[in-house]
Amino acid sequence: MAKKAGARDPSSRQQMIADHVMSEGTAVAQELAEQFGVSLVTMHRDLDELVRRGIVRKYRGGVTALPSSVFESNVTFRLNTAVPEKQAIAQLTRSLVEPGMSVLLDDSTTTLAIAEALRDISPLIIITNFMPIIRLVVGWDDVHLISLGGEYNPMHDSFIGVPCAQAAQSLRADVGFFSFSGIDNAGVYHQEQEVVFTKRAMIGAAARRIVVVDHTKLNRTALHRVAPLTDFEQVVTDDKAPSTVVEGLRRQINVLVASPPHS
Structure with a gap:
């Protein structure tokens, strides 16, 4: 070697x-x-x-x-994986956000990249349970931040549980961006039950629901199915996604494919 x-x-x-x-x-x-x-x-x-x-x-x-179910939950690990792909996804999804909108972002590193891409769009309302996003946007001008509190989970660096779900259920965002452990033609998946409960509540709080997943999540499942694909408007992934998998998803839902600037 x-x-x-x-x-x-x-x-x-x-x-x-x-x-x-x-x-x-x-x-x-x-x-x-x-x-x-x-x-x-x-x-x-x-x-x-x-x-x-x-x-x-x-x-x-x-x-x-x-086991993958452990290290994929670790936010420190996730912050350093598929970074160019997540940035490409973020730049593409940026076009779906306009000034004045309320934007819900879940506790994923892909939505953190989206938050970074929204820096020059204002005014905005940003709703999230993810501490890295809260830390990022807290000082931005013309951005109203709503943090969904609850039980703090250090592995995810986010808030989850019943209080967080109840806070989400009291809101209605214009658009929500969500990432998952896996996605196939039947739906989207996550390995942790307590996270699933929170994600379902957040999905229900968005008028438009967008799945944002890099190519490593495609054609994969996890222990819990969070929701069927019919609950979402479209999927955004990156150009490393196998064409056969993308075409299979397109028979169920609209799919956008993002390319990094160097591609």
């Missing part, structure tokens, strides 16, 4: 280590140190950080990837 340069910042290296471990399933610490060109002590520090973030589990001499 080709040796990777060790001269990079720890955050980037740790993301590459996480990607490698999740691809292979397990890895030996000494081999990882050699592969990434760092000392064994440094590698153990990197692995300890990935353990702290809930992405891998250490065993004597190595690490193993946690």
